[in-house]
Amino acid sequence: MDKSMKISPCYRAEDWIGLTFTTEQDWQKGVAIFVDRIQGRFLDEVACIEKNEFAGFAVLALDCLLIETLQQFREGVKETPARQAKNYFVRFLTQTSFNQWFDKDTACMFYKQIRCGILHQAETKGTSRVVIRSGVPLAGKTPDGQGLVINRRLFHAQLKKGFQEYANNLREGTDKELRKKFRRKMSYICNLP
Numbered sequence: 001m002d003k004s005m006k007i008s009p010c011y012r013a014e015d016w017i018g019l020t021f022t023t024e025q026d027w028q029k030g031v032a033i034f035v036d037r038i039q040g041r042f043l044d045e046v047a048c049i050e051k052n053e054f055a056g057f058a059v060l061a062l063d064c065l066l067i068e069t070l071q072q073f074r075e076g077v078k079e080t081p082a083r084q085a086k087n088y089f090v091r092f093l094t095q096t097s098f099n100q101w102f103d104k105d106t107a108c109m110f111y112k113q114i115r116c117g118i119l120h121q122a123e124t125k126g127t128s129r130v131v132i133r134s135g136v137p138l139a140g141k142t143p144d145g146q147g148l149v150i151n152r153r154l155f156h157a158q159l160k161k162g163f164q165e166y167a168n169n170l171r172e173g174t175d176k177e178l179r180k181k182f183r184r185k186m187s188y189i190c191n192l193p
Contacts (some may be wrong), residue, residue, distance in 0.1 A: 005190075008037035013190040021183060023095060024173070031170045034073075034186060037165060042066045055132040057118050057150045063152075063159050064115045067092050071165065076181025078188040086111045096162050101139040108137070109148055 003014040006076035011033045019026040046062050051057040065169055071088040080088050086108065092098070102110065109128070117125035124130060138154040141147070168177030168181055169175055189193075 002084055002191075007189055008033060009040035010036045016186055016190045017192065023051060024050070026181070027179065028171065030186065031167060034170070034182070035167050037189075038066065038069075038167075043160060043163070050153070050156060053132070056132060056189065057122065059103050059152050059156055060114060063105070064089075064119060066159060067115075070163065073182050073185045074166070074178075076184040089115060097165065098158060098162065101158075103106070106139065106141070106148060108152070113147055115151060164189060 003012065003017060003156050005013045007013050007016060017032055019030050019143070021030065024043060036190055041093050042062055042065065046059050068085065068088055071092040072078075072080060074092075074117070075088075076100065089111040090104055092108040093102040093110060094104060109126075113125040113128035117123055117128070124147075127142045127144055128150070129147070130150050130152050130155050132151065135150045136149060136154075138151050139156055169178055173179060
């Protein structure tokens with residue numbers, strides 16, 4: 001294991017490995033490492049491109065990577081198990097603050113037509129499309145009912161909000177299971193058993 005491996009812009013694996021999590025100070029530092037990782041690897045990168053008119057696919061590609069990793073943290077797993085990515089997306093979109101826009105069917109549609117389309121073919125599938133127009137909700141069905149219209153600005157803003165809520169829950173520490181799963185996932189990232 002390379003303890004000097006950078007796990008975020010400001011931290012290395014050795015910073016995580018040095019935490020014992022026997023004090024609240026260790027938990028707060030652990031959350032700070034996590035926030036620096038997500039902010040530096042995903043959110044700051046989106047901030048650099050999101051104002052560009054044609055950055056929608058790039059923004060949503062990064063958002064999809066972030067959704068999957070956040071769900072891995074929520075579940076405390078090293079990686080998404082084989083053939084479970086769709087289930088991870090459905091759980092994330094229906095069990096977080098995204099649930100006001102997504103039910104199981106529309107979450108499955110997002111996974112197949114937006115996530116898989118963008119990540120595998122660099123296009124949306126079916127009749128789904130990505131827009132940035134004002135007055136368009138975060139997510140809605142296309143007129144034919146067979147696709148989704150995703151307002152990528154609102155989608156990304158909601159994802160940032162959801163990330164902050166998760167980080168705040170970790171900081172508060174009232175959900176011990178949430179912290180346990182978070183610690184397990186970060187330990188996997190640092191190649192700890």
